[in-house]
């Protein structure tokens with residue numbers, strides 16, 4: 001059987017796909033930003049000397065890491081209004097689900113970076129009388145940060161791909177737009193292939209950019 | 224254990240700068256310190272000897288509460304740190320511990336300089352972040368202390384660029400910048416190449432001329448002899464013998480001390 005590719009419907013509707021891409025990037029950017037903040041708080045919580053803080057933080061992290069993201073999307077979108085009467089827009093529900101879930105993963109990246117800092121650094125900070133917060137802010141985080149960049153990048157790219165689940169909440173990101181177009185034009189192959197290329201282009205360019213940043217940091221560290 | 228004759232220890236008039244009483248420390252079921260009593264007068268320089276695992280580091284680390292004592296009392300200038308909690312362990316508020324650590328400086332075997340800061344920033348860090356000193360003043364004092372350890376010209380370098388001996392001298396400057404009343408040295412030259420040991424020991428000897436109170440764990444017996452006003456020999460978590468350098472290093476009374484010293488056949492005073 002010979003499939004005849006026809007990309008005309010794609011070009012004719014490319015504006016719609018671009019709009020979808022912009023929405024994908026909006027949702028990603030917002031969720032990465034919020035996710036990093038949540039992740040930092042969760043990581044600090046998990047590493048806190050007090051158990052009253054560390055146990056709940058650990059519980060949240062483990063729960064979100066070990067449940068499927070689609071469930072979180074449905075939860076925030078369908079569950080929250082039923083339980084609390086608060087109803088979220090598709091964007092807000094998707095952003096909430098994505099940022100908390102990736103916050104849990106980011107937290108583990110932060111924690112990994114933090115505990116990878118040599119024990120002697122903690123000791124030296126404590127020995128000059130630093131508090132836990134001063135030690136983190138002045139000594140540990142600045143050293144951990146460089147090591148955390150590659151895994152944070154990895155996680156962020158993962159998040160960009162996971163935004164496609166927001167389609168199930170009818171949020172108009174790239175995959176949702178593609179689904180709509182596909183049913184209108186009967187050209188799913190061409191449309192989804194184009195979507196794949198768009199995702200690839202964005203993420204690949206971003207990873208090249210990040211690699212350049214990493215390279216610069218490595219050079220600075222070696223001075 | 225040996226009764227220390229009154230001649231061995233300088234008479235204590237004022238309350239001792241540091242008093243350790245009945246100090247016990249266990250890690251799980253492993254009892255590392257089994258009752259240490261030690262009074263340190265201002266200006267005393269105490270060398271602590273003992274074989275590996277005898278509890279030397281643990282003793283120093285209990286003094287500034289890097290390890291929490293399992294039982295006993297630590298007092299600075301007559302004031303106890305923390306309060307005795309259940310089961311004898313001392314509980315202290317974190318604020319009290321931070322103040323304690325600004326008064327008791329510590330120098331580590333591995334230097335532990337902050338690699339993301341220049342040498343000058345390393346020395347400024349404590350005064351600025353912990354004591355809230357303004358940066359200008361902190362910079363000036365840091366430069367003074369770097370001069371004292373002979374490293375003015377390295378102020379803007381990063382620690383990785385320095386030799387081990389230079390790094391340890393920066394670590395000493397970093398501790399001094401907090402203006403502590405007591406300095407604790409845990410084998411400050413043990414991770415140095417032999418040719419770099421001397422420069423660090425010279426700096427420490429210089430500090431002893433200033434009348435600083437210091438406790439130093441070392442395996443450099445020749446240095447201990449010249450440095451110390453008192454030598455302690457630790458064995459299995461107890462002070463097994465103590466006295467002047469002449470008493471302990473030249474005429475040890477205890478068999479264990481003699482055996483320990485025999486292992487360092489080639490040392491000269």
Ligand SMILES: Nc1ncnc2c1ncn2[C@@H]1O[C@H](COP(=O)(O)OP(=O)(O)O)[C@@H](O)[C@H]1O
Nearest residue numbers: 250253255273274275276277278279280281282
């Ligand atoms: N943080 C710790 N946890 C468990 N055991 C420890 C810890 N620190 C020291 N020890 C144990 O305490 C004993 C004495 O150690 P240490 O004080 O370092 O001896 P030294 O400095 O005289 O070589 C050793 O057996 C060591 O394994």
Ligand SMILES: [Mg+2]
Nearest residue numbers: 279280281410
């Ligand atoms: Mg030791």
